[in-house]
Amino acid sequence: FKWVGGILHGDLGESLSSSPGAPRFVADIISSRLRNTFLLASVTALIAVPLSIVLGVLCALYRGTAFDRVVNGISLTTISIPEFLIAYILLIFVAVRLRWLPTLSNVKDGMDVADWVWRMTLPVLVLTIGIIAHMMRMTRSAIIGVLSSPYIHMAKCKGASPARVILRHALPNAWAPIANVVAVNLAYLVVGVVVVETVFVYPGIGQTMVDAVRTRDLPLVQACALIFASAYILLNLVADIIAISTNPKLLHPR
Incomplete structure (x- = not known):
């Protein structure tokens, strides 16, 4: 209860690796690391979310074609391969x-933007490959499910093009499941950086947690776990809010 009360005042405790004369506070340790992790996750999300939605829309638009089969085959392959294995494969071929x-x-701190981006490229690529398949497949499934609705048939009877049918009529009505899977994958992205940061020795909150577990620094482990749990709960809450706001049946039950 003392620890929880300290959190309300921004005090996450003192690291057990501190020396008696120079205490190290957990909040000071994780502040810069947390910024690095959120930067990594934000860059990945800015790339993965639009790309997955575009691929899902294209697969729904060209359903059953060679493009659809190739993209689905690649997505199934990336889902089946563990994230750390993808990281090591890219390390061997791209880096070594x-x-x-x-x-x-x-x-x-102090690096220029070009050097920072150059060193972040491989972790971002691994995280993007890891989450893009789920969002793309859900986008495709949601749009295909909406395409069987009566208003879609009416739009086709009026002569609307396939692209207009999907972008103007199907996609806005498929936002609820798409938003849910995007939020869940973003939550996984924040938590899943532990593996990627450890493989690439990226100085983020995931690497900090692994180091804290190795040194049995319990206050630091607790703070990292609290951050991961809070991010996961917050993103799932955002997903529920988006699902309600984009679904008229949930927004106006009567």
Whole structure:
């Protein structure tokens, strides 16, 4: 109860790795690391969310074609492969053999933007591959489900083009399941950075938690777990709010 009361005042406790004469507060340790993690997750989301929605719309628009089969096959493959395995495969081929990108993403304050982006590229790529398949497949399924509605048939009878039918009529009515899966994947993105940050030694909250577990620094582990749980709950709450606001049946039950 003392620890919970301290959280309400912004006090997350004192790290057990502190020396007697120079205490290290948990809030000071995780402040910069938390910024790095949210930067990594934000860049990944800005790339993965629009790309997955575009791919899902295209797969629904060209359902049954070679493009649809190829994209679905690739998405099933990426879903089946663990995230850490994708990270090590890209490390071997992209970083070690081709030497296009660095093996370590040891970013730090004072770096210029180009160097920062260059070192973040590989972790962002791994995280994007890990979450894009789920969002793309849900977007495709939601739009295909809406396409069987009577108002879609009416729009087709009026001569609307397939692209207009999907973008103007189907997509706005499929936002609820799409928003849910996007929010869930973003929540997973915040929590799932632990593996990626550990593989690439990225100085984020995930790497901090792994180091704290290794040194048995319980206050630091508790703070990291609290951050992950809060982000997961908040993003799921946002998903529910979006689902209600985009669904007239839920917004106006009568």
